[in-house]
Amino acid sequence: MTARHVHRVCTLCEATCGITVHVHDERIETIKGDNDDPFSRGFLCPKAYGLKGLHEDPDRLRTPMQRTDQGWKAVSWDEAFQLAIDGLLRVREQHGPQSLGAYVGNPTAHSLQAMLYNQVLLRALGSTQRYSASSVDQLPKMISAGLMFGAGLTIPVPDLDRTSYLLVLGGNPAVSNGSLMTAPDAPGRIRGIVERGGKVVVIDPRRTETVKLASEHHFIVPGTDAAFLLALSHVMFAEGLVKLGRAKPHVRNLDAVRDAVRDVSPEQVASFCGIDAGTITRIARELCAAKSAVCYGRIGTTCQPFGTLASWAVDLVNVLSGNLDTPGGAMFTMPAANRGSNRAPGSVGGRGLTAPRETTRVRKLPMWFGEAPSATLADEMLTPGSGQIRAMITVAGNPVLSAPGSAHMDRAFASLDFMVAVDFYLNETTRHAHVILPPPSPLERETYDYALYQLAVRDVAKYSQPVFERPAGQPEEWEILLTLGKGLIGMRDVDLKTADDFVFAQVAAGEIDSDGGRWPGLTVEEATAAVSHRRGAARILDLFLRTGPHGDGFGRNLHGISLATLEAQPHGIDLGALKPQLPDVLRTPDAKIDLAPALIIDDLPRLRDALGAATTKPREEGGRSLMLIGRRHLRSNNSWMHNVESLVKGPERCTLLIHPNDAESIKLKTGDRARLKSAAGEVIATIEITTDMMPGVVSLPHGWGHDHAGTQLSIAKQHAGVNVNLVSDQTALDPISGNAAFNGLPVTVEAAA
Ligand SMILES: Nc1nc2c(c(=O)[nH]1)N[C@H]1C(S)=C(S)[C@@H](COP(=O)(O)OP(=O)(O)OC[C@H]3O[C@@H](n4cnc5c(=O)[nH]c(N)nc54)[C@H](O)[C@@H]3O)O[C@H]1N2
Ligand SMILES: Nc1nc2c(c(=O)[nH]1)N[C@H]1C(S)=C(S)[C@@H](COP(=O)(O)OP(=O)(O)OC[C@H]3O[C@@H](n4cnc5c(=O)[nH]c(N)nc54)[C@H](O)[C@@H]3O)O[C@H]1N2
Ligand code: SF4
Ligand SMILES: [Mo]
Numbered sequence: 015m016t017a018r019h020v021h022r023v024c025t026l027c028e029a030t031c032g033i034t035v036h037v038h039d040e041r042i043e044t045i046k047g048d049n050d051d052p053f054s055r056g057f058l059c060p061k062a063y064g065l066k067g068l069h070e071d072p073d074r075l076r077t078p079m080q081r082t083d084q085g086w087k088a089v090s091w092d093e094a095f096q097l098a099i100d101g102l103l104r105v106r107e108q109h110g111p112q113s114l115g116a117y118v119g120n121p122t123a124h125s126l127q128a129m130l131y132n133q134v135l136l137r138a139l140g141s142t143q144r145y146s147a148s149s150v151d152q153l154p155k156m157i158s159a160g161l162m163f164g165a166g167l168t169i170p171v172p173d174l175d176r177t178s179y180l181l182v183l184g185g186n187p188a189v190s191n192g193s194l195m196t197a198p199d200a201p202g203r204i205r206g207i208v209e210r211g212g213k214v215v216v217i218d219p220r221r222t223e224t225v226k227l228a229s230e231h232h233f234i235v236p237g238t239d240a241a242f243l244l245a246l247s248h249v250m251f252a253e254g255l256v257k258l259g260r261a262k263p264h265v266r267n268l269d270a271v272r273d274a275v276r277d278v279s280p281e282q283v284a285s286f287c288g289i290d291a292g293t294i295t296r297i298a299r300e301l302c303a304a305k306s307a308v309c310y311g312r313i314g315t316t317c318q319p320f321g322t323l324a325s326w327a328v329d330l331v332n333v334l335s336g337n338l339d340t341p342g343g344a345m346f347t348m349p350a351a352n353r354g355s356n357r358a359p360g361s362v363g364g365r366g367l368t369a370p371r372e373t374t375r376v377r378k379l380p381m382w383f384g385e386a387p388s389a390t391l392a393d394e395m396l397t398p399g400s401g402q403i404r405a406m407i408t409v410a411g412n413p414v415l416s417a418p419g420s421a422h423m424d425r426a427f428a429s430l431d432f433m434v435a436v437d438f439y440l441n442e443t444t445r446h447a448h449v450i451l452p453p454p455s456p457l458e459r460e461t462y463d464y465a466l467y468q469l470a471v472r473d474v475a476k477y478s479q480p481v482f483e484r485p486a487g488q489p490e491e492w493e494i495l496l497t498l499g500k501g502l503i504g505m506r507d508v509d510l511k512t513a514d515d516f517v518f519a520q521v522a523a524g525e526i527d528s529d530g531g532r533w534p535g536l537t538v539e540e541a542t543a544a545v546s547h548r549r550g551a552a553r554i555l556d557l558f559l560r561t562g563p564h565g566d567g568f569g570r571n572l573h574g575i576s577l578a579t580l581e582a583q584p585h586g587i588d589l590g591a592l593k594p595q596l597p598d599v600l601r602t603p604d605a606k607i608d609l610a611p612a613l614i615i616d617d618l619p620r621l622r623d624a625l626g627a628a629t630t631k632p633r634e635e636g637g638r639s640l641m642l643i644g645r646r647h648l649r650s651n652n653s654w655m656h657n658v659e660s661l662v663k664g665p666e667r668c669t670l671l672i673h674p675n676d677a678e679s680i681k682l683k684t685g686d687r688a689r690l691k692s693a694a695g696e697v698i699a700t701i702e703i704t705t706d707m708m709p710g711v712v713s714l715p716h717g718w719g720h721d722h723a724g725t726q727l728s729i730a731k732q733h734a735g736v737n738v739n740l741v742s743d744q745t746a747l748d749p750i751s752g753n754a755a756f757n758g759l760p761v762t763v764e765a766a767a
């Protein structure tokens with residue numbers, strides 16, 4: 015009988031909570047919060063325990079699978095790689111490089127190995143047909159941040175622990191546990207603001223779980239946040255409240271902003287937003303008067319028709335109220351490990367972000383950050399012509415459920431000549447694959463929250479070791495991605511170690527310039543030799559940690575850290591509260607914050623048109639014409655984790671929330687079945703009546719609809735729910751980004767026969 019405790023992080027959401035896995039005789043006894051994790055201090059949500067269910071789930075794939083005419087067949091790893099690479103190369107030979115496409119899904123943001131080696135695979139793809147969850151999520155924020163501050167991930171985060179005033183739009187951290195804001199125990203941290211005498215204001219078309227922690231809540235008409243935020247800015251200018259604080263010497267285009275918001279007064283936007291002018295004026299004054307304040311927007315502000323405008327306006331409000339880069343305001347992080355952060359002290363500015371010149375083949379949508387919007391992935395598979403996608407690789411994605419226009423997407427995947435999935439479930443998307451390559455269980459791998467620490471409310475670092483050894487023959491996820499990648503560039507016979515040395519050499523050369531960057535005298539050779547005892551993601555991580563702002567500089571900074579430091583401290587280490595960083599953090603060519611990027615200002619007439627249309631035509635309330643929004647549940651995780659009994663048991667989650675007035679006008683009561691219809695499609699959902707909904711708005715969560723034949727999800731099938739993305743319209747987009755506008759979609763609801 016052997017018992018052991020392993021400390022690590024939970025990789026199921028952005029909060030990065032510390033967990034302790036209690037193992038007895040190589041079985042998980044329980045999973046608890048790690049009280050010694052300096053960031054999460056023991057906090058856990060119910061999903062963490064689901065890691066046990068996930069690890070033990072008999073439906074989770076443990077061997078590669080091949081789809082044959084007789085059904086699915088387990089194959090060896092060698093055979094599976096051979097089949098996968100042969101299949102992809104065959105399609106490329108026949109139809110050219112653009113015939114290969116790839117979709118990279120959400121969980122890759124939680125996997126160190128996927129974060130680092132997806133890049134290798136995507137480069138080897140040799141095609142611009144790249145897609146990811148970004149364009150059904152945060153892409154508008156990456157664009158507004160890129161245009162304002164110079165880089166897509168230079169996104170200011172709310173300094174939750176020190177702020178006196180938090181204005182939340184379109185986020186529900188009490189359930190999502192925070193997003194673009196890595197904050198374990200986000201609910202506790204938000205409650206803390208109120209407890210220390212501060213104020214929390216939530217703007218949301220639903221009275222959410224976060225509202226219960228807040229001081230004040232206002233319903234807002236979906237899709238109108240940009241107007242609301244610009245009206246706040248209008249008040250700040252009109253009443254002489256603008257104070258730029260620390261940002262003052264670093265901004266440009268302040269006059270252009272003043273002009274842009276001159277005619278967007280609270281009176282003008284009140285009926286459009288559904289919030290009275292007095293309230294808007296008061297909130298603007300409060301933001302400017304508070305000792306510190308921060309405005310924060312999430313999915314409700316990005317996945318909507320004015321996503322980029324709203325994302326920009328959030329940061330505009332933070333700048334104008336004097337709260338950018340200041341404690342308690344919106345601050346930039348200084349992550350311990352980050353590509354490109356080894357710069358000599360004093361170097362400022364960068365290349366900035368410019369509008370992409372390339373557009374997609376079929377719908378001519380913009381291709382930001384070298385990616386096409388997922389809302390047009392199905393078009394690119396289904397529309398014949400040169401450049402049509404004929405084969406796909408998916409890594410940790412389920413676009414058949416998670417992207418808009420699901421029926422179209424399902425048909426598109428079914429039409430492919432060949433598909434490879436890197437995934438451990440046979441689900442709605444991977445059932446179309448010819449070969450599935452399962453990564454190890456999350457508990458069988460190392461991890462470091464490389465992406466999420468870039469958005470954390472404190473600078474922290476934690477490296478987790480695997481809890482269990484990988485089963486014999488099971489490759490690491492980075493090995494799967496690298497094997498595919500080298501196969502695609504004709505280096506199938508090069509051994510993995512050589513290929514990985516090559517990958518590392520390229521990364522190191524990118525990080526260490528001839529001056530050594532931050533570390534005088536450091537050379538690529540010195541760094542390479544110092545980490546040569548490691549392989550794969552750990553080796554790259556060690557390099558980033560040691561060259562990074564908290565690093566040991568390979569002996570040049572005695573107080574600095576390396577991967578060895580983190581290995582010795584399995585609870586993780588705290589690197590302190592966020593610190594002011596202007597102008598060093600800016601990557602715009604002139605090292606200034608562009609308050610009025612032309613591309614964004616050019617989209618204002620569209621908002622004005624919508625405002626005009628709404629004021630001339632009174633909004634119908636309580637009728638059958640409604641607006642659809644989404645929601646998340648504490649025990650659910652996008653389109654997966656639904657095969658874990660402990661998380662799906664209990665009352666039905668996938669219900670259509672509707673206000674009593676709306677329900678009455680269509681003669682529906684809780685438990686009735688209703689037909690939810692848009693221009694794109696329809697589903698039949700169970701009604702749940704609640705005064706928590708804004709009249710005129712209905713809510714259905716995403717990630718459900720597990721009733722497809724041919725999947726291996728025995729538990730999820732019993733809790734199938736319906737797929738809201740059969741109703742989401744793949745043509746409803748934020749035009750600047752091409753991001754899906756899931757929220758604010760016009761729908762009708764009627765009793766189902
Ligand atoms: N338990 C759980 N946690 C998760 C996830 C999960 O599935 N389950 N998913 C993870 C992922 S991938 C992400 S991206 C994050 C998302 O994190 P959040 O954005 O915090 O999560 P949501 O619950 O989608 O919150 C969006 C809110 O926007 C509101 N809303 C909708 N439309 C509008 C609008 O037009 N304006 C305004 N102001 N509000 C609007 C909705 O009512 C909802 O309350 O959560 C992550 N965490
Ligand atoms: N209507 C509507 N649709 C939405 C949203 C919404 O609010 N409303 N939200 C959108 C958002 S924010 C997001 S992020 C997307 C998410 O959508 P996707 O990017 O498609 O991701 P998931 O639905 O989380 O599916 C994750 C897949 O990864 C697999 N997986 C899990 N862990 C790993 C791993 O470590 N490695 C590998 N290789 N595979 C793994 C799972 O088995 C599953 O197949 O959905 C979007 N869709
Ligand atoms: S909030 Fe829950 S799902 Fe997210 S990291 Fe923490 S324990 Fe895991
Ligand atoms: Mo997401």
